[in-house]
Amino acid sequence: MQEIALTNERIDEKTLEQELHKWLGSFTKPLRKVLLLPPDVTRFHSKAGLIVQLLYKALQGEAKVEIMPALGTHIPMSGQERALMFGTEIPDECFLVHDWRNDVVKIGEVPSDFVAKVSGGLVSYPIGVEVNRRLMDPSYDLIVSIGQVVPHEVVGMANYSKNIFVGCGGQDMINKSHFLGAAYGMEKMMGRDNTPVRKVFDYAEEHFLGTIPLQYILTV
Template sequence: MEKFYLGKTIEGLTNEEIKQALKDSLEGKSYKKVLIIPPDFTRFHSNSGFITNTYYHLLKDHAQVDILPALGTHEPMSDIEIDEMYGDIPKDRFLIHNWREDVVRVGEVPASYVKEITEGLWDKGVGMEVNRILMDESYDLILSVGQVVPHEVIGMANHAKNLFVGCGGKTTINESHMIGAVFGMERMMGKDHTPVRKVLDYALEHFLKSRPIVFVLTVTTAPKNVIKTHGVFIGNTRKVLEEAIKLSQEKNINFVHKGIKKAVVYLDPKEFKSTWLGNKSVYRTRMAIADGGELLVLGEGIVKFGEDPKIDQLIRKYGYCGRLNVLDLFKENDDLQKNMGAAAHLIHSSSDGRFKITYAVKNITLDEVRGVHFNACSYDEAVKKYDPNKLEPGFNTLEDGEEIFFIPNPALGLWIDKNRF
């Protein structure tokens, strides 16, 4: 089953068009128990909240509907976030995924296959875990909802990633992230058929084939914080991912005509409370920043480094000290070997000295930020010059003649210097 719905104008699909698409996708079938797996608040601009709410109201009168936000390693959503993202769905319909406790092992992607697809850079099998709820045979429909957008670990986000990482366990998350780090983020971002994608494709085909999963994928942009849904792709095949990727590559990859000397990235405090999430500002701009340039991150809401206390502790201990240094530390330290996702994050988040990274903060101390090898400055001082409410997306020339490139939300795209690509 494959159904593709594309917006006919630059404004994208209307809410009514989306509602009709979702209604059509149910094909008049009767379900008794449905599990919806949407992203959490960190993907607010995916429009998955509206989609989840619509499905709930289409199904609730004749089926039990449970909702399991795909938290991955993120902290659980607050009641306020649930209300803002999902609307009037009762709180008792929501389940919380615990990536350390709630999972079952469903299989292993063979070492021989992993070695082949990583060009020999990783030669171990990858254990695959999912939340045990996904294996509950009483569900006769599982709706995996989410956004396809460039991603640092897998190339393009969503599809099988929503299940094996968003609802995955420690082994799967750690090993998949480390494969991505070892293979090289810049070799993968914005592309399909990366090694991590192939691992998850293999696992979906071999370990979840019998589950009644239907993917509901969006491609969105959010200029001025207003969500525009350019496409909705619904089905149980890989084709829905491939069609969404084509549209996302068109809508979410932004080529700049020259290397950026200074990028200023704003992190919405409602979405970004940790550098674990906020470092999308690093991942998504690194291919556009010129050698010797600077990335200034306006991190008003940053209060910590890791979403998880253990990972926060590891980031504070080792810091963003560069790829080669982290690889050496990984070989020597058991705590990093047991938390490969954290090691991968440290690798992804360093510029390796090619450009300067400065976090402007107000809810964490400057010394704490400097302690993890980032530069730091006061948020309140930084926004006097770089006011996100006055800057336009893209290149801006300030009153003093300084040219900067402003990005209002790094999670919604990938920026690349076309001369380096």
């Protein structure tokens, strides 16, 4: 698999489609089952919807493609919202719904001493790391987290592993990471990349996600 960075000021659909095909072609293992994790309609302008459509088009016929919007605590997308964001060519049965209360498994814990260190002693509780159970399903050959990097009041800059641990996460990480951000102070985090909450997400990814076939597609 190769890493591809498109840095043109404006990336047209044809170029994006070509680069996604190139990226998919760089995998040495056949892709038979793929899970896509885009944001919901609240990130409509991220181009994640178009990316999902292009990936589905490229993979259909060769792989079973499932799409689970990273809802976090948001309500499930309606059929109208799905059509608006992801088009009408993807069958309804391809879409899954993340349930942050009942559909997660605990894969680890960020220790309290680490949380205390990164927060400057403001918060000192352990944080359970929970993700949707599908992320730990070994039948997936590829899991793709798709989203947009934008300033965010809780983590500093949204997306990357936030899409996993909050968008596809459970209540302990969601609740405690948000409180950590509030305790540290929104005015010290907004638009910054190396915040206490981001460090918690980085710890969780480094320690607990190394065995799954996770890749990221990020827009700015």
